[in-house]
Amino acid sequence: MQNEVKRQEPAPIRWNLPVDDQIDLLRRGVVDLVSEDDLRRKLAKGQPLRVKLGADPTRPDLHLGHAVILRKMRQFQDLGHKVIMLIGDFTAMIGDPSGKSKTRPPLTLEQTRENAKSYLEQCRLILRQEPEVLEVRFNGEWLEPMGYADVIRLASRYTVARIMERDDFKKRFEGGVPIAVHELLYPLTQGYDSVALEADVELGGTDQLFNNLVGRALQRDYGQESQVVMTLPLLVGLDGTEKMSKSLDNYIGLTDEPHEMFTKLMKVPDPLLDNYFTLLTDLPRPRIEELLAGHPVAAHRELAREVVAWFHPDADLDAAEARFRSVAKGGIPENIPTVTVPAAELANSADPERISLVKLVVLAGLEPSNGAARKLMQNRGLKLNGEVVTDAQASLTREQLSQEGGAVIQKGKDKFARLVLGS
């Protein structure tokens, strides 16, 4: 799933930048900041801050939605602050024991570790790896030794009314949708993680505002200085309406190939451009305004080049762009995978001179099954040498496969395979 991670050496850390300059950098794209005064006060001490990001080790495939927050973490690192990646291994192992939540199925220790490893590997695409600015922790460290009395003491620090202010709890309670008692304990646990880590700042999506404010309050109760809570927007996906997510297939993966990433970025709906520029590039505000005022294609092009260069610093951006243009015009790009069709596959066919197109689509890995391949064709999603083929009974001859350059099949706009006959 991951590509080999090859990164350039990061630029040197900019230690002790003046507080105002740090605030300017860190505020970019931020929705909630509770509070700027506190952040200013903490920065003024001139000590590296401890910046926490909690991760639920259940969804191992990262996309640009995750990159928004990780990018902010990286900004803290570039200023010499220490980022703490907190893996909720213990909570993930418990899951939702009532079995009512699909988002919290319990995981085994092995799954948790495997997911965490994959998660952290992907984070390396964005975060600095120097130990003075990166710390990885697991909450089992302090949750595992907690006893009944400790849980009671923790739970005594917060009132039911305050927990029930959380939007989803409030709606469920008022709507008569059951909330199990343990669900009230999770925000407290998450807050207690901040106490255990002595976090100075906690980052999260806007959906984490409430939980992270619990941490802020608990730290005060435990005699600590309260953490600053900073939230970032949830990135809207390529469909232009829903939050970017793998399950909705409206995402751009962090490990997507340059040309794939480029092509997807060229499809970002116009109204989202400003957001994508702000959250995923360092372009200064005036330049963003200029781009937004100009032709959308030029703006998309700049966005695509910026983001691709971020994840693929060695990529040939011109080549990625050329491929995008060629495909956009209906052409067949130069570097597409070649799939060798074993001669035996024809020999085993009913007619040894022919092989069905459905079978070839599966062989080329464009669809997982014959059924899916047939459906693709019925939906006009498959081209053979640039022509749409809808007949699921269609087949290719030995001769067609043996031609110079073989036969090219294409799924949708940008998935190609060149089929050649093997021996």
Next chain:
Amino acid sequence: MQNEVKRQEPAPIRWNLPVDDQIDLLRRGVVDLVSEDDLRRKLAKGQPLRVKLGADPTRPDLHLGHAVILRKMRQFQDLGHKVIMLIGDFTAMIGDPSGKSKTRPPLTLEQTRENAKSYLEQCRLILRQEPEVLEVRFNGEWLEPMGYADVIRLASRYTVARIMERDDFKKRFEGGVPIAVHELLYPLTQGYDSVALEADVELGGTDQLFNNLVGRALQRDYGQESQVVMTLPLLVGLDGTEKMSKSLDNYIGLTDEPHEMFTKLMKVPDPLLDNYFTLLTDLPRPRIEELLAGHPVAAHRELAREVVAWFHPDADLDAAEARFRSVAKGGIPENIPTVTVPAAELANSADPERISLVKLVVLAGLEPSNGAARKLMQNRGLKLNGEVVTDAQASLTREQLSQEGGAVIQKGKDKFARLVLGS
């Protein structure tokens, strides 16, 4: 605080009484029974039931209010069922860590053990002691080893909405009075005690109905047969309005002397007589009706004799009654404590022939301080040889103390001391 416990041998256990007869006995005075069918089914198995009563080891002085439930427990014992006295030692040690509840200050392990010992000693006045019908347990046994994950699993069994149905929670939540999150965990913990004990029946006051029903529900979730929940009324105290309690001074203590108990019982407000007869005696219903229809004094007399004989089986009931009558008529009873006034007390007075009445009241132990003694006199609460004395400057002469029979002082209706001069 306790008298030496001298009890007669209890009557033999009545094993295997027919189910209907057991139900008849056990239903007496009961407010809630959830459910009679379940109780019938459990009794029909012919096995001793496990009957749980939870005790918070914080209030060591028992009174007739406690006796109501302990008497019901004793009825179970007399039928051969096993009573389980559950001491909430672990929960008491935690107390209310938010410090918001006055009824749950944390106790040390030592205090908890001391209180539990005193509580169980007083229970011996009512309960049978044979090990086959009495089991004492402490909830630290299963709560102490519980970890964070166990608490989460327990809390996942119950919804916030169901917990918030509890009357006091509902009122507080709606009225904006804070409820700390750990308070929601206590009913679950109490319910889990029933799971750990595999209780068949749980007894409690009507104020415990909700908590005990939680136990009933949890047992089902843990794959056990659900306990029967049985509640008894909260006994109203001698003031006729408030629940009997030590702090309101409207109580009759289990260790009160026969004449003290007799006198207090003669003062039970008429409207409470039916309740007291039902809950604190075995008199059959027709006899109670007859007494209630007759003269109240006769009814009180019967109540007093029944209850005093219960706690003091060897007491001379006629003597206790005679003393009550004598005092009621303003007389001085025969057996009152004699207090010897050391001659040195006079010698040290300003006038060695006199000693102040205030000082004597304190010496006799009728009031704790001179100030309290003066107040008592100002409130017309003190008699000297049958006459009210209100002058706080009053004194007694050496001669008065040296007379045959000394001088008798009396606080209120029934506290006497005979003062005689020592050497």
